[in-house]
Amino acid sequence: MTLAMELRDVRVRYGPLEALHGVRLPVPAGALTVLLGRNGSGRTSVLRALAGTVLPASGSVLLHGRDVSRLQAQKRARLGVCFVPDVGAVHGSLTVRENLELASAGGDFDRALDGFPALRPLLGRTAGTLSGGEQRMLAVSRALLTPAGVVLLDEPAQGMAPAVADRAHRLLKGLDAAVVVAEQRLPQALTQGPGAPVVVHELRRGSVVFSGEPGELDPAGSGPPDASGPP
Template identity: 65%
Template structure:
């Protein structure tokens, strides 16, 4: 397995007296798409935030391209081409859509965002905070696309989107050619083939690791195989 990518190694995260991750180990290759699967409270969002550095580890390590970055702050990880798209507050609500895109666009050219999501064209002058949930997701994901980040971490990318726009979103994420990690409650149809890796979390532990096609064939509660350390 290539060393390029991001990983958690026996990662533990605690919120006060409650431990949310109990020694989780996983690896997301670069390039490649990895899905962190699980219900609310499973630890999938916490794992995503641990990779981004927005929550500290109480044990274990975060490694990128073979280098331990556990002590690197979230803002520095962002400067090192890592982009987190959280499930909430992922846009600057007081800025227009055009201004949101301009902040992320290299050279100020946001045309790639409108190619990805033509629906944003008529919304450019509107404040992002006035958009629907699905429209805000499009703006947030466009910012990630425009950033050119090598590691893109997205919590529920298609939340609030129509099925057609959701399918387009998964197509865009797969086409980035970067290390893409998404957190989902259920395995999306657009990310269910053998080229996608899946780690399923339950109560802060990994209960399945393998290819998405294998997980899809196992059904809603298939046992799969546990991840190694």
């Protein structure tokens, strides 16, 4: 299995609080990795550690085998890492068209509009005036347009209507990149139809408590049927 990125024994601290406790997590190339867990479980901290918006207190972050643990987010972005956070993922003072032009190569953003037709009549609107779901559509469009080899998204479908959320997840599954998505529960659209294979990791209290395939999860979408560990 070829890895696009990897966390090795990574600890992340915010002041006196340790959010990740020696996490080991592979990000396979050509696969979609889903990070599951409740708020506060460490999902977002894993994405931030991969993206470089936080640097590990200890442990290593590898990008295509290269140690990038001390590289800031801007430098990792130049190496092909795209991060779509849960908030602040669009330029609120720019129009939808300008946001898409910034994200696209050569100004061609038809792929985003094909994926999210509802954005087409909003092209002249300022992004900051959009609803929460519309802003998430615009944010996910960044992932559809980017040439990055690693795409990290924190709750990409938050605020979207169910049908639009399903479409967003199917589009992400079809990306030609190593995709990492943080979700509270496993979206069904990620487990159905064609696209990249899906790997699931569940986090609780800053540690990975389950790693496997979607079919190994219990019906509630949280760990295998015989999983043990803290609630």
